[in-house]
Amino acid sequence: MSPISPTPHGQSPLRTVQVLGGGNAGSSAHVRSLAAGLVARGVRVTVCAPAEADHAYGFTATGADHAHVPRSSDPASVAALRAACTDADLVHAHGLHASFRAVLALSGRTTPLVVTWHNHAYAEGARAHLVRLLERRVVKAAAVVLGTSSDLVDRARRTGARDARLAAVGLPGRRPVPGAEEPERPRPKLRAELGSTGRPLLVAVGSLDRHRGYDVLLDAARAWRRLVPPPLLVVAGEGPLRAPLQGRVEREELPVRLVGRRDDVGELLAAADLALLPGGREARSVLAQEALHARVPLVAVDTPGIRELVGDAAELVREADAAALAAAVVRLLGDPARRGELRDNAARQAATWPTEDETVAQVLSVYDELTQPRPLV
Incomplete structure (x- = not known):
């Protein structure tokens, strides 16, 4: 794990809010891993997700705070998310519907929004049109869109993203070593x-x-x-x-x-x-x-x-x-x-996949781009 970046004298630690919807297994595990890595590097993290997601994935066990935000986009849920995002330096939303809630919650604020698309949003008929509208609204509001595959990055760019990149997403667990002895099987x-x-x-x-x-x-x-x-x-x-x-x-x-x-x-x-x-x-x-x-x-x-x-x-x-x-x-x-x-x-x-450490490093570099003051030219 890379060393914790020192906080400049007189400057508060970076505070991020991670927004998760219902959360499939992949995005939920990723948010937990990301929260753990960020906290270890001195970043203050609040995970906004339904209470059952925290019970299942233990976000607070990483040292992050948890705010219960239902997965719906009704006014009460958006208001709860908006309150949780108060004084955040950056908001990072995972998945289309969580990202749309974050857009609504940040309306009128200048807080940078990072979005990660973990999967394809499938829909049919009239709902497919709604999904396309949500995607356009989200990518236009996001400072950076991270896609977990090249086709998701391409989709974000076609939809109008100003900055779309391939995300490094490491699965929590030990990386196998080529040539290592095969795990014992069967059981x-x-x-x-x-x-x-x-x-x-x-x-x-x-x-x-x-x-x-x-x-x-x-x-x-x-x-x-x-x-x-x-x-x-x-x-x-x-x-x-x-x-x-x-x-x-x-x-x-x-x-x-x-x-x-x-x-x-x-x-x-x-x-x-x-x-x-x-x-x-x-x-x-x-x-x-x-x-x-x-x-x-x-x-x-x-x-x-x-x-x-x-x-x-x-x-x-x-x-x-x-x-x-x-x-x-x-x-x-x-x-x-x-x-x-x-x-x-x-x-x-x-063995070619990114590690959890590499994943956190990429995300932190994006956060630094969006939150560090730029020198005057």
Whole structure:
């Protein structure tokens, strides 16, 4: 970790407000990591997020303050955010809806706004038009837009951002070393608990909501259930699609278990033969990063953000193509040499990703640009 920058005599420490909406796993983990790094460098940090997000991710445990701000954009929520941003030197919002709330809260103020886009905002019909309006409003108000993938940066520029940059976003955790001994696998006890003794174990992780590709995943499961023995697919996560997905599993007698939200995702991945990512909403998918860190062969949907993230360390398949997903799983299960190649590629690819320290350093350099007084010419 780089040393804490000394505060000039008579100058108060930099105060930043980090604004988070509901927060998916990636953006929430990033904000926690960022808060910890900033506090360690002498920056005062307030995280504005729903109370449940603080309970889940422990922002205050990093030394940051927490202000409960509901994820809605109603006047009361905007007023709470505006109060939290009083006397802030800079506000940093994460995600489109959190960014829009920050724009509303900072109306009439000169506080610099930094925005990070972590994923693509999906919408259809009239809502798609609303999303485009929100994006334009946000990028015009932001001093800097950070995108977690090149296509998000391009989108911000096309939308009118005056300054859009590729963000360094390090996933909290140890960086794997190419050539290091592979983690011990499988985990017989956990596999037995899940019901995968003597059969391949496939793992998918993520909230059970639209655009995650779980319908496609269950379609693919129909194909590989004919294998002997049929692999078991374990899906970790909760969300509004839990009931309809469970109904499909039971009606079609699919070799699938929905195990709900888990706090042992790392252990699940370490026990798995393959990790599956059927949807590409997140530009820097947490599952993809964790799978590569754990050197678990990954089959993922082919989107620009995922392709940029994983390089040649995953089998990529067309989006919404259940047949291609099923075929890739079957092919990999029957090809141990290819699985070994993907594990080696995973270690090399993950070693190229930014560390948490590098992530904080980039963000601090942006903050310095926007808050340090410029010399007179």
